[in-house]
Amino acid sequence: MSWLTPQVSAVLFAMFQALVILLVAVLLGAVMTVVERRLLGLWQDRYGPNRVGPFGSLQLVADMIKIFFKEDWIPPFADRKLFVLAPAIAMASLLLSFMIIPITPGWGIADLNIGLLFFLAMAGINVYAVLFGGWASGNKYALIGAMRASAQTLTYEVFMGLALMGVVALAGSFNMRDIVQAQEELWFIVPQFFGFATFLIAGIAVTHRHPFDQPEAEQELADGYHIEYSGMKFGMFFIGEYVGMVLVSALIVTLFFGGWQGPWLPPFVWFSLKTGFFLMLFVLIRASLPRPRYDRVMSFGWKVCLPLTLVNLLVTGAVVLLMAPE
Amino acid sequence: MKWLFTGTLSLLRTLWIVFLHSFRKRETVNYPEQAVELPPRYRGRIILTRDPDGEERCVACNLCAVACPVDCISLQKGEQEDGRWYPEFFRINFSRCIYCGMCEEACPTSAIQLTPDFEMSEYNRQELVYEKEDLLINGPGKDHDYHFYKVAGLAIAGKDKGRALNEQDPIDVKTLLP
Numbered sequence: 421m422s423w424l425t426p427q428v429s430a431v432l433f434a435m436f437q438a439l440v441i442l443l444v445a446v447l448l449g450a451v452m453t454v455v456e457r458r459l460l461g462l463w464q465d466r467y468g469p470n471r472v473g474p475f476g477s478l479q480l481v482a483d484m485i486k487i488f489f490k491e492d493w494i495p496p497f498a499d500r501k502l503f504v505l506a507p508a509i510a511m512a513s514l515l516l517s518f519m520i521i522p523i524t525p526g527w528g529i530a531d532l533n534i535g536l537l538f539f540l541a542m543a544g545i546n547v548y549a550v551l552f553g554g555w556a557s558g559n560k561y562a563l564i565g566a567m568r569a570s571a572q573t574l575t576y577e578v579f580m581g582l583a584l585m586g587v588v589a590l591a592g593s594f595n596m597r598d599i600v601q602a603q604e605e606l607w608f609i610v611p612q613f614f615g616f617a618t619f620l621i622a623g624i625a626v627t628h629r630h631p632f633d634q635p636e637a638e639q640e641l642a643d644g645y646h647i648e649y650s651g652m653k654f655g656m657f658f659i660g661e662y663v664g665m666v667l668v669s670a671l672i673v674t675l676f677f678g679g680w681q682g683p684w685l686p687p688f689v690w691f692s693l694k695t696g697f698f699l700m701l702f703v704l705i706r707a708s709l710p711r712p713r714y715d716r717v718m719s720f721g722w723k724v725c726l727p728l729t730l731v732n733l734l735v736t737g738a739v740v741l742l743m744a745p746e
Numbered sequence: 747m748k749w750l751f752t753g754t755l756s757l758l759r760t761l762w763i764v765f766l767h768s769f770r771k772r773e774t775v776n777y778p779e780q781a782v783e784l785p786p787r788y789r790g791r792i793i794l795t796r797d798p799d800g801e802e803r804c805v806a807c808n809l810c811a812v813a814c815p816v817d818c819i820s821l822q823k824g825e826q827e828d829g830r831w832y833p834e835f836f837r838i839n840f841s842r843c844i845y846c847g848m849c850e851e852a853c854p855t856s857a858i859q860l861t862p863d864f865e866m867s868e869y870n871r872q873e874l875v876y877e878k879e880d881l882l883i884n885g886p887g888k889d890h891d892y893h894f895y896k897v898a899g900l901a902i903a904g905k906d907k908g909r910a911l912n913e914q915d916p917i918d919v920k921t922l923l924p
Contacts, residue, residue, distance in 0.1 A: 463767045466774045708764035709757065724750060 438519075438529045445518050449662035454479045456662075456703045463707040492651030495558065502556035507649065507656035510549035514664045517542040521670045522597045524680050524687040535596040536588060539671065540581050543626050546664070547573045550628070550635055553657070554645035565644025568714050569635035572625060575721035576632075580622035582729035586615040586736040587675050600679035607678040611739075614732040616676045618725045623668035625717075627661055630706040634714040669698035788862035789845045792838055794878065795859055795887035802882065803857035803894060806833040810849035810858050818842035819849060828903035830895065836878040841871050855894040859887040 454469065458476065461468025470476040494503055520535040522528035532538055547569065554566020588594055590611060591602035602608075609616050625632040636644035646657045673679060673694040680687030682694075712720075775782055784790070797803050806823035824834035849858050868874050886892070895902055897911045908915040 461772075463764050465767055465770050465772050467772055467776070470776075704761055704765055708760045 434529070437527060441518055441523070441527075441529055442515065445515060445663055445666060446659065448666050449659045450480055450484070452662040452665060452699060453483065453658070455699075456706070459700065459703045460707050463704065487652060487655045490651040492653060495648050497558040498648060499556035499558065502552040503648075504653070506549045506553035506556060507646075507653045507660070509545065509552065510660040511656045511663065513542045513546040513549065514660055514667050517667050518670075520596050521667075521674055522600055522679060523670075523691050527688070528597070531595065531597060533593075533595050536584055536594045536599075536675075540577075540584070543580070544577060546626065547577075549657075549660070550645045553649070554635075557645070557648035559648050561641045561643075562645050562647050565635040565641050565647070568641075569628070569645060572632065572634060572714060572717055572721075575718045576622040576625040576725075579618055579721060579725040579729045580626070582726070582733055583615045583618040583622060584675065585733050586612045586729075589733070589736050589740050596674055596679075600674060600681065603678040603681060607676060607681075609676045612676060612732070612736070614728050615736075616672070618729050618732075619675070620672065621725060623672060624702070624705065627664035627668055627702075629661065629665065629702060631709040631711045632717060633711060634717060665699060665702050666695070669695045669702065672698050784862035784864075786862060788864075789847045789860040791840070791861050791863040791866055792843065792845075792849070792876075792881065793859055793861055793883050793887060794836060794857055794881040795883060795885065795889070797855075797893045797895075798886055798891060799893065800884075801830075802832050803855045803886075803892075804833050804836065805831040805855055805857070805894065806836075807831075807854060809852040809854065813848040813852035815846060815848060816842045816844055829900070830902050833878060836881060837875060838881060839875050840866060841874040856887070856889040856892045859889075861887075 454476065457479075458468040458470075468476065469479040472478040472482045494500060517539045519530045520528075520532055520538050522531075550569040550573075551566050554562040554564075554569065557563075587599060587608050590608060591599040593599060593602075599608075621632075624630075628635050634644075635641075636646065641647070646654055649657060670691075673691065677694050680691045682690035685693075795803050804821075806821055808821065808823070811817070811819040811821060818839040819837070820839075821836040822834040824832050826832060845860065847860050850860050853859075866874070895905065895910075897913075899907065899910055899913055901907045
C-alpha cells in the first residue's frame with residue numbers, strides 16, 4: 421500500500437465524493453418527477469401514479485424504461501448539431517453547478533473562491549440550451565418559446581445576480597463555505613429577506629417552472645422549445661429541469677437558510693431536510709399559481725424586482741459599512 | 747404599491763389554501779379494488795326480463811330495433827301455439843351499443859331494460875355480441891308487476907277478447923249500424 425499516500429487518498433476521496441454527488445443529483449432529479457406527480461395529486465385531491473409497485477414507487481422505473489425505448493427522432497428540418505447539443509447543455513450546466521454546493525462540512529466537490537459567480541455563469545449558459553433547442557428545432561412554437569425564454573432571461577438574470585450580492589456583502593466572500601459559516605449566528609433569510617424573495621422568484625425562472633414556464637407553456641406553445649425533442653433528448657431536458665429544481669433548492673438553503681447548520685441533528689440531515697422543504701415548495705407553487713402573460717413577467721421583473729434588489733443591496737452595503745470595524 | 751402587497755398576500759393565501767388540500771379526502775375511487783357506486787338508473791348492460799309468471803316479456807314487436815340509433819339490436823319474430831309472440835333470436839351487439847336507453851323507452855312490454863353494470867370488457871370483439879340466452883334473466887327487472895298479456899287486447903289461448911284487465915267486452919259492430 422505504498423502508493424496510497426495521503427495525497428492519493430485525498431484525490432480518490434474527492435473523486436468518490438464527486439461521483440456520489442453527481443449520481444445523487446441526477447437520481448434526485450429523476451425521483452422528483454414522480455414525487456412531484458404524487459404531490460400534485462395530493463393537492464388536487466387525487467392520488468397520482470399509484471399503480472406501479474407499492475404506492476407507485478416503481479413508477480420511475482416504468483418511466484425510465486419507456487423513455488429509453490422511445491424513438492430518438494431528429495426532424496429533417498432541424499439543425500442537427502445544435503439540436504443534439506442543446507439537451508446536453510441543459511443537463512450539464514445545471515449538474516456542473518452542484519460542484520459549488522457544500523453539503524456538509526466534509527462534503528462538497530469544489531471549494532471555489534468564486535463559488536457563487538460560477539453558479540451565475542452556469543445559469544447563464546443554461547439559457548443557451550433553450551435558445552439552441554428552440555432555434556435548431558425549426559419549429560415556430562419552439563422559436564416562440566426560445567424567444568420568450570431569452571426575453572425572460574434578460575429580465576431575471578439581472579436581478580438574480582443583484583439579489584445574491586447582498587448575501588455576498590454580508591458574508592464578505594463568494595465562497596459558499598464562507599457564506600454558510602457566516603450564518604452561524606443568524607440565517608441570512610432575516611437580514612436578506614428581500615434578497616431571498618427575489619432570488620426565489622429568479623430561481624423558479626431559471627428552472628422554467630410554474631409560474632415562470634412561459635418558454636414551455638404547454639397550453640399555448642405545446643411545450644415550446646422542446647416540442648421537437650423525443651426519447652432521451654427530451655428526457656435530458658426534462659430531468660435537467662428537475663435537477664435545476666434540486667440545485668436552486670440547495671442554493672437557497674446554502675445562501676439563506678444556513679446550509680447544513682442546525683441544532684441536534686447531524687449536518688447532512690439538516691441540509692436534506694431544508695432542501696426537501698424547498699423542493700416541496702416548488703411543487704406547491706406549481707400546484708397553486710397560474711402562469712402570467714410573459715410581458716407581465718418582464719414588467720414585474722424590471723419594475724419591481726430590480727428596484728427592490730437595488731435598494732436591498734444599497735441598504736445592505738450601507739449597513740455593512742456602518743457596522744464594519746474601523 | 748398597494749397592488750404589490752395585496753398581490754403578494756393573495757399569492758401566499760393561494761399557496762396556503764392549496765396546501766390545506768393535503769388534509770382533504772381524495773376524490774379518486776381506486777376502481778378495481780374499490781367498487782363503484784352507480785345510481786340505480788345508470789344505463790349499462792341491457793337485459794331481457796320476464797313477466798311475474800316467468801314467461802318472456804318480449805313480444806318481438808321490433809320497436810327497440812327501430813328506436814336504436816346505432817342499429818345494434820336484431821331479432822326475429824316467432825309465434826307460440828297459444829298465440830303469444832316471442833323472439834326466435836334476439837341479438838345485441840354491445841360493441842356498437844351506445845347505452846342511450848332508447849330501446850328501453852320504446853319497449854311496450856318492459857321487456858328490454860338497462861342495468862347498472864358496465865364491466866363487460868372482452869379481448870375479442872365478437873364476444874360482445876350477446877344472444878338471447880345471454881340477455882334473458884329470470885326476474886321482472888325494474889318493473890315488478892307489469893304483465894303485458896293481462897292488460898293487452900290481444901287474444902291468446904286462455905284469454906279471449908275482452909278478458910284483459912280494464913278491458914270492456916268487444917262490441918258487436920253490427921249493433922252500431924243506423
